[in-house]
Amino acid sequence: MLSMDRDARAAIREFVLDRLAPTSGRADIGDEDDLIDSGVIDSLGIFQLVAFLEERFGIAIGDEEITPENFGSVMAIERLVAARSR
Amino acid sequence: MAYLLQQLLTESVHRHPDKPAVRARGRSLTYGELDLRSSQLARLLRDRGIERGDRVGLFFPKAVESVVAMLGVLKAGAVYVPLDPHAPARRVAAIAEDCGVRAVVTTAERLATLPPLELACVLLVSGEPRGAGGVTQIPQIPQIPQIPWSALETFPAAAPPESAIESDLAYILYTSGSTGQPKGVMLTHRNALTFVDWCAATFRVGPDDRLSNHAPLHFDLSVFDVYNTLAAGATVSLIHEEITVFPQRLAALMEDHGITVWYSVPSALVYLLLHGDLAARDLDRLRLILFAGEVFPMKYLRQLADLLPRAELYNLYGPTETNVCTYHRVDRWKLAGQNRLPIGRACANTEVVALDADGRPVPAGGTGELFVRGPSVTPGYWGDPEKSGRALVDDPRPPRRGDRLYRTGDLVTPDEHGEYLFLGRRDSQVKSRGYRIELGDVEAALYAHPAVAEAAVVAVPDDDVGSRLRAFVALRAGETVTAGALQAHCAGRVPRYMVPERIEVRTELPRTSTGKTDRTRLAADARLMEAA
Numbered sequence: 001m002l003s004m005d006r007d008a009r010a011a012i013r014e015f016v017l018d019r020l021a022p023t024s025g026r027a028d029i030g031d032e033d034d035l036i037d038s039g040v041i042d043s044l045g046i047f048q049l050v051a052f053l054e055e056r057f058g059i060a061i062g063d064e065e066i067t068p069e070n071f072g073s074v075m076a077i078e079r080l081v082a083a084r085s086r
Numbered sequence: 087m088a089y090l091l092q093q094l095l096t097e098s099v100h101r102h103p104d105k106p107a108v109r110a111r112g113r114s115l116t117y118g119e120l121d122l123r124s125s126q127l128a129r130l131l132r133d134r135g136i137e138r139g140d141r142v143g144l145f146f147p148k149a150v151e152s153v154v155a156m157l158g159v160l161k162a163g164a165v166y167v168p169l170d171p172h173a174p175a176r177r178v179a180a181i182a183e184d185c186g187v188r189a190v191v192t193t194a195e196r197l198a199t200l201p202p203l204e205l206a207c208v209l210l211v212s213g214e215p216r217g218a219g220g221v222t223q224i225p226q227i228p229q230i231p232q233i234p235w236s237a238l239e240t241f242p243a244a245a246p247p248e249s250a251i252e253s254d255l256a257y258i259l260y261t262s263g264s265t266g267q268p269k270g271v272m273l274t275h276r277n278a279l280t281f282v283d284w285c286a287a288t289f290r291v292g293p294d295d296r297l298s299n300h301a302p303l304h305f306d307l308s309v310f311d312v313y314n315t316l317a318a319g320a321t322v323s324l325i326h327e328e329i330t331v332f333p334q335r336l337a338a339l340m341e342d343h344g345i346t347v348w349y350s351v352p353s354a355l356v357y358l359l360l361h362g363d364l365a366a367r368d369l370d371r372l373r374l375i376l377f378a379g380e381v382f383p384m385k386y387l388r389q390l391a392d393l394l395p396r397a398e399l400y401n402l403y404g405p406t407e408t409n410v411c412t413y414h415r416v417d418r419w420k421l422a423g424q425n426r427l428p429i430g431r432a433c434a435n436t437e438v439v440a441l442d443a444d445g446r447p448v449p450a451g452g453t454g455e456l457f458v459r460g461p462s463v464t465p466g467y468w469g470d471p472e473k474s475g476r477a478l479v480d481d482p483r484p485p486r487r488g489d490r491l492y493r494t495g496d497l498v499t500p501d502e503h504g505e506y507l508f509l510g511r512r513d514s515q516v517k518s519r520g521y522r523i524e525l526g527d528v529e530a531a532l533y534a535h536p537a538v539a540e541a542a543v544v545a546v547p548d549d550d551v552g553s554r555l556r557a558f559v560a561l562r563a564g565e566t567v568t569a570g571a572l573q574a575h576c577a578g579r580v581p582r583y584m585v586p587e588r589i590e591v592r593t594e595l596p597r598t599s600t601g602k603t604d605r606t607r608l609a610a611d612a613r614l615m616e617a618a
Binding site (some may be wrong): 037 | 147172327328330331332333334335354357362363437447519570571573574577582585587
């Protein structure tokens, strides 16, 4: 399970860093760093991210789950994915 | 009768000093507090040597202090310049330097990102919820006095005597410029009041109304939200940037705050419609929905109209240079058969006319460029008489009294009822999520990268956000750079909505028979990329 978590986190980090961070001008993002106030995730980016997570992890994320609690940091996203993959 | 924007506050303060005027981030300010603090802020600015006509930058995420700062600057006879708190530091710096701001209201985090400016003072709004700029250390700039917000209490409660007149500038709003330098649209008190007066008569905003403010404060839609609220003695909820990311939070806020009047770009409404679960919300109080800034896709407009049967819907049109100059009330009965929504007819005290290439008015059904005349029209761009001269032209129609017309660059056709239909642009300006983007501005950012030999940016039409930017780049011989690195480079120069979502690196860009970059071909390629 631990190794799966590590893979999941790497994949999430990669998407956030490669796809979302560049258009926000932020380079270094830690697992617990805020993604919302910093503009890494904006109203367009959030749905790119949701689409990625759904495809990569074979899960469905409802609109009601798109909240700051679930998407505030890489850690939070990972927790959401882990909870849904169980 | 008010001839200065801050005078809109006078009667509302007198009538209900204890009523909330502004709500934001779980805090609120009454009319009495708003009046007091803004007067003290004006005193502080004057005390620090800020004079009539000086520019003051407002550089912090939305908070109740935003409206205090706007009014305080106006009460000092100065001009406020809202700076996008999410724009790259370089862009913000270019704007602050362009208009020569003499004071800044900001947070410690944002101050650290500003270049050295010749400032008379910095007023610090208390910290942001989380270190949003990634900087927590308070910068020490010894020459510039930094004054904490709490110091406002020590200043006199009465505003300095009014010296401004209605043709003085109230604020400057920066928009995308075609050469990579943002341009500052100057707006006078009269410009803004012409719009607010028309709104008051048309939309009958009253003291029981609760307005939302979805648009960023550097975007002219916010002028409606803030000043119509103050004029009516209503309450405005400033929706901070982070909430706009989460559609269900946004929908919840509309219900919880009992919003009665909503004004935003269509893409924000489409976003709510598709992901906000509006049907689960009690939005019966929402009586008026206004939208502007881009074309509202008809299929979504019909859905919205069905979902909110009690709300009146209006399509407003107008560039920042004129604020709203035409409007169209959506007729629910006609929506099913309409394939395009008119931008409508001129607002009160405003004339609009479609002229052909020879400066002659176009008959119904013809195509012309839309020109605007009246007291809502900007006096021009800050520090750029040349650009101003190109945008503000002599009225070519008889009797040629030297009246100025603003040329919008928008191609329109008047219908048989005197309503206008928007057809497109005569230049390479596009809209994405309601933001106005000059493709040349984005290309200039790409060209600033040393490896880039050639760059072309195209806009792919999109129902959800208006259009999406795609870039094609050819590199200099021997250079290698990834699309991601180019995006990161752009993100350091232009606001996020201007960063191409996809960049394709090619060995060369296609050319037309005359040797120009073949943009038609690239636009077609970009559409194929979408479909893939």
